[in-house]
């Protein structure tokens with residue numbers, strides 16, 4: 480099967496600092512792939528380039544064979560590659576449902592003027608967005624807090640709302656930035672199950688950056704490890720855990736040990 484995403488020789492320099500150095504790997508459709516590495520290794524920089532928030536200095540990112548690196552984030556998102564969490568905008572004065580409805584506008588067929596004038600297309604979109612928002616809210620188990628103001632939500636629910644906002648754009652690939660950060664064990668296990676369902680039931684390909692090693696080992700089909708901007712390993716969770724270069728990278732780092 481051809482890859483849904485190809486990272487090809489991506490190098491990103493910030494002045495004299497090389498944050499990513501000639502990184503290449505493929506992501507298969509329907510795969511859950513984690514990018515790991517010690518603090519400052521270059522994981523977020525790589526994600527930003529996939530989602531259009533940064534442009535590679537050299538190299539490229541391809542989605543279904545088409546180059547997407549260098550496109551603006553909203554154009555990458557429209558094509559189906561969406562980054563969520565750290566860059567997600569949540570309107571705190573709106574309810575959960577309103578937030579999810581509003582985020583559907585990225586895929587709207589009507590023009591903004593159409594909305595002001597209340598054209599038939601705009602009205603049809605509105606009805607469809609409300610239906611879809613309710614479906615996403617139910618899928619994520621957020622029904623009980625549908626009408627809650629975002630400003631009242633605890634961290635776990637805010638994270639789930641971030642995912643709902645991401646899903647509103649009907650992504651084919653979703654990039655999750657530290658989805659388990661700050662979560663306790665039970666919350667993490669709920670999020671692990673949710674991410675699995677995203678893939679199993681909605682066919683979404685998932686890329687995640689994460690420091691929680693037990694969760695990474697549990698959820699990933701494959702793992703790519705970055706250290707000092709370079710890819711040092713790629714393989715199954717078992718292969719990564721046994722890889723001497725990965726173990727060495729984590730020794731002496733502030734992160735938890737690579738073991739479970």
Ligand SMILES: Nc1ncnc2c1ncn2[C@@H]1O[C@H](COP(=O)(O)OP(=O)(O)OP(=O)(O)O)[C@@H](O)[C@H]1O
Nearest residue numbers: 493496497498516517518519520521522523524525
């Ligand atoms: N906009 C920027 N300008 C200058 N340097 C940057 C910029 N963004 C990132 N860097 C540097 O690039 C390197 C990689 O940073 P990055 O955030 O990608 O690492 P990371 O692996 O995601 O780290 P963490 O796990 O701590 O989030 C770091 O040295 C960082 O300081």
